[in-house]
Amino acid sequence: MSEYDSIRRGKLVLKGEKQKSRKRKHKSKKHEEEAPKVDLDRVKHGNWWKVTKIEEISGPIAIEFGDQTYVSALDNGLFTIGAPHNEGDGPSPEEILTAVLVDEKKVAFKSGYNKYLRVEKNGIVTGRSDAIGPMEQWEPVFQDGKMALQCANECFLSIDPEDDSVVAKTRRAGPEQFLTLRSQTVKEENPLKDVPSEEQGNISQIEINYIRKFQKFQDKKLKICTEAKDVLKKAKEEGSLHEAMLDRRSKMKADRYCK
Structure with missing residues (x-):
């Protein structure tokens, strides 16, 4: 059986019939990089x-x-x-x-x-x-x-x-x-391209973004701390914004990571 297995099986060719050669079709590359658009x-x-x-x-x-x-x-x-x-x-x-x-x-x-x-x-x-x-x-x-x-x-x-x-x-x-x-000034790229979407906007919008991200309640109603936001502005300057926002969310019991 090993001898038969070594034989390559193909389409049956009748006597007098010319076997057509197969042409390989080159598939276009779907992920081929597009040429940059010219203005x-x-x-x-x-x-x-x-x-x-x-x-x-x-x-x-x-x-x-x-x-x-x-x-x-x-x-x-x-x-x-x-x-x-x-x-x-x-x-x-x-x-x-x-x-x-x-x-x-x-x-x-x-x-x-x-x-x-x-x-x-x-x-x-x-x-x-x-x-x-x-x-x-x-x-x-x-x-x-x-x-x-x-x-x-x-x-x-x-x-x-x-x-x-x-x-x-x-x-x-x-x-x-x-x-x-x-x-002729070189167009600047979006300065916020490396900034997470949650941290884009003013300090109030940033806090709302994180409340939406981490809220644990089912009614989907935002519970925002009503205390002054001066502490958030100061925390942002000092690099402790996330800790300050977590403290505010914990007071409202509005974060799945709050104990």
């Missing part, structure tokens, strides 16, 4: 990417109106719209501003001449200020994928079609006021 818009603009939220407005910034035409600073403190750039080219040095976040809603811009942009009473935008005041603050407005910049006179930044000067004279944002802010 074509960024490549087109010389590695300057489109800003989509106020947190991204910092460092080198260019204000783009239309397609690859940018606001350009003049040596007399005024601004104009620069000449169109070729595809793949970024803004010129005189078209690069420095953005400064004032607060969660407002930003300020400094020209290459080290002066801050402001709007004058006549609506003309100038760059002659040495410090940031109310008139030097701008509010980015994002809506439906479009963006506009509103200044202190409640008008929006635009280009005067008569002389290509930069002005803010219109209280409603339309196609002529729509612009794109472009940045």
